[in-house]
Amino acid sequence: MGILKPITDNKQPATASAGRNLAVLLEYDGTDFCGYQYQPQVRTIQGELENALKRLFGRPFRVNASGRTDAGVHALGQVAGFILEHDIQVERLPLALNSVLPRDIVVKRAAEAKLSFHPRYSAVGKIYRYCIINRAQPSALLRNYTAFIPYKLDIDAMKRACSHLVGERNFASMMSSGSPVKSTVRNLRRLEVKCRSDGLLIFTAEANGFLYQMVRNIVGTLVDVGRGRLLPEEIPHILEAGDRKAAGPAAPPQGLYLQQVIYPEKIIRWCKDNA
């Protein structure tokens, strides 16, 4: 177990001699993890996945994902990749890995990818969901899977605020510090709020890429609009300020789900799982 070292992203595509370039589609419950990225001594998705591969194939593995998720954040469609020399049928990988993974990580599908495929650098987009329980009392069953907001929210105002955020914009005001990037411009292709009769609000955000904690900062700002602390028309000024302090607080991690990573059509094809 101590063999695995902190992982730095491998930007090199796999070469033919290095083995097969495989990818797995992951669902995980982020509740009991200190986030995706490997850290010594604590429970991480990457650490558990690398452990499972080592148990199956008898050597240390280095796994790359489409991106990190914070502690408490969930995934229904995280993508992780690794190089494998073994000749196991790709259709059998989900069952094999699930038999050694803890129950809060599940491999849903596996894929044999082109050698040029990289889970992070090949991605052309991502979709996140964020769920809020908006009613007087919280939910016992969804306590780790939603944020809880007991205040009345003006959904129409929040929808108007969404329209000010969609598009190619500088989202510096929506980026938490701690993860330096070359550019803070992203194309937010879609930002929707749906309101269910039982008080569940579901946000969907799709972009070509997201800055650190960008979804949580956007949702926190939208909640400020819903509570009347901000007007929808103030959103453009918040973005122009380019200052994190101009926007609302980050919404808590347990409402956030990495829903899907989008790749160009032919670079990866998920196998039917017929294990």
Add this chain to the structure above:
Amino acid sequence: MGILKPITDNKQPATASAGRNLAVLLEYDGTDFCGYQYQPQVRTIQGELENALKRLFGRPFRVNASGRTDAGVHALGQVAGFILEHDIQVERLPLALNSVLPRDIVVKRAAEAKLSFHPRYSAVGKIYRYCIINRAQPSALLRNYTAFIPYKLDIDAMKRACSHLVGERNFASMMSSGSPVKSTVRNLRRLEVKCRSDGLLIFTAEANGFLYQMVRNIVGTLVDVGRGRLLPEEIPHILEAGDRKAAGPAAPPQGLYLQQVIYPEKIIRWCKDNA
């Protein structure tokens, strides 16, 4: 904490001198509980609820529920009642109790009930849900909230089997031992299976009352039908046998939800929660 003793059901309706007859509508996540009923040394819903009342009102409480739920079984609509001498507004009870309850139990509503009301003996029906994930790989997020069945199930055969179970029948074959009853006849008013595109099967069962583990035994038997181990037409013979061993195995607890307890119309009215 050691003051609370094992609870025997109080069949006497409250008298005027004994205080107000209150009821609470409960949601709970059964994962980390040893079931509803109080037992010393272990975590139970009843124990936590009685503790919360004691913390709020400064004296020991005895709480009656509509019935017990087993370890791992969840509730969206359990009803519990107690006598209270305090003059707290009933609308304020949910927030007050939730402020001292653990996060996996939530009081959704409270009600001032007629003195003749008893959560168990006043009930004229109950609705349970049972959820199964039916696909090749399990769900990480729903692992404690569904049963997982990777085998192909014949949903049409299961629906035909349901029609053989609905009605007023002797359900002795569907009762687990350990809870003696006068009669094993129950009126199963409704038994439905719905199949979602993502592989989630949702069973809904409504009856005037349920025998011990009746829903889990019915679902286990329906799964045997779905897998082809039993024919739908064998259900009448299984019921006629009056023998638990004739039916299928009990489905696991984590897929089961107590959805609703049904009372006569005017005996209880849930307050709007305007805390």
